[in-house]
Amino acid sequence: MVTNEFWLERWQSGRIGFHRDEVNPWLVQYWPQVARGAKVLVPLCGKSADLLWLANQGYEVTGVELSPMAVVQFFGDNDLTYHTEQVGNVKIHKANDLPLRIVEGDYFDFDETGFDACYDRAALVAMPEEKREQYVLHTKQRLSPQAALLLITLSYDGEQMGPPFSVLDFEVTELWGEWIRKVASEDLLQVDERYQGLDRTFYEETVWRITTQ
Numbered sequence: 697m698v699t700n701e702f703w704l705e706r707w708q709s710g711r712i713g714f715h716r717d718e719v720n721p722w723l724v725q726y727w728p729q730v731a732r733g734a735k736v737l738v739p740l741c742g743k744s745a746d747l748l749w750l751a752n753q754g755y756e757v758t759g760v761e762l763s764p765m766a767v768v769q770f771f772g773d774n775d776l777t778y779h780t781e782q783v784g785n786v787k788i789h790k791a792n793d794l795p796l797r798i799v800e801g802d803y804f805d806f807d808e809t810g811f812d813a814c815y816d817r818a819a820l821v822a823m824p825e826e827k828r829e830q831y832v833l834h835t836k837q838r839l840s841p842q843a844a845l846l847l848i849t850l851s852y853d854g855e856q857m858g859p860p861f862s863v864l865d866f867e868v869t870e871l872w873g874e875w876i877r878k879v880a881s882e883d884l885l886q887v888d889e890r891y892q893g894l895d896r897t898f899y900e901e902t903v904w905r906i907t908t909q
């Protein structure tokens with residue numbers, strides 16, 4: 697069962713194989729045209745370097761993350777000072793010198809709205825099937841009507857184990873709606889030796905986008 701305790705335990709025991717120290721190349725290549733100063737939401741952000749890349753583009757970045765360890769490591773690893781306030785069920789950690797906040801708490805308790813864009817890498821695919829619809833609905837409710845989205849998903853055959861879960865193309869379209877477009881995909885079995893030796897015929901990363909341009 698993928699519960700909140702599951703994720704907290706993963707962070708406590710350092711089992712964070714999903715984390716990458718470098719900025720995601722798909723983000724740099726496919727981030728949509730969004731005006732500087734826009735409010736960007738990063739659900740289930742972990743301690744991703746992508747938060748920093750987005751803040752350095754001049755956006756007001758808000759990550760949401762369950763694990764206090766992820767928050768402390770993010771600010772510590774990046775030598776950022778920050779201050780914290782408790783707001784309802786969540787703690788808000790604000791960087792002192794960058795337009796960046798991490799909201800520490802359960803994403804489903806996070807109720808701010810009006811975000812202009814959303815970046816989802818390893819968040820939708822971290823949700824078990826029975827929670828995906830609720831996750832996408834909750835995310836849509838946080839976004840303004842014209843908001844842009846960059847979404848990175850995974851799909852694979854063979855034994856279904858997760859997270860990350862395999863989310864097929866039709867499911868992404870069903871969840872996000874007809875305006876979502878596939879902009880790139882790559883079979884990681886072919887290009888990344890970390891995935892070789894898996895008993896699968898494909899393990900595909902797919903990049904999706906909703907833009908209003």
Ligand SMILES: C[S@@+](CC[C@H](N)C(=O)[O-])C[C@H]1O[C@@H](n2cnc3c(N)ncnc32)[C@H](O)[C@@H]1O
Pocket residue numbers: 700703704714715716739740741742743744760761762763766801802803804817818819822859
């Ligand atoms: C697979 S990791 C991806 C992290 C990040 N997006 C990245 O690319 O490195 C999923 C993250 O979501 C967090 N998480 C899981 N369920 C959550 C929830 N309900 N609310 C907030 N964060 C959650 C986990 O602690 C974990 O850090």
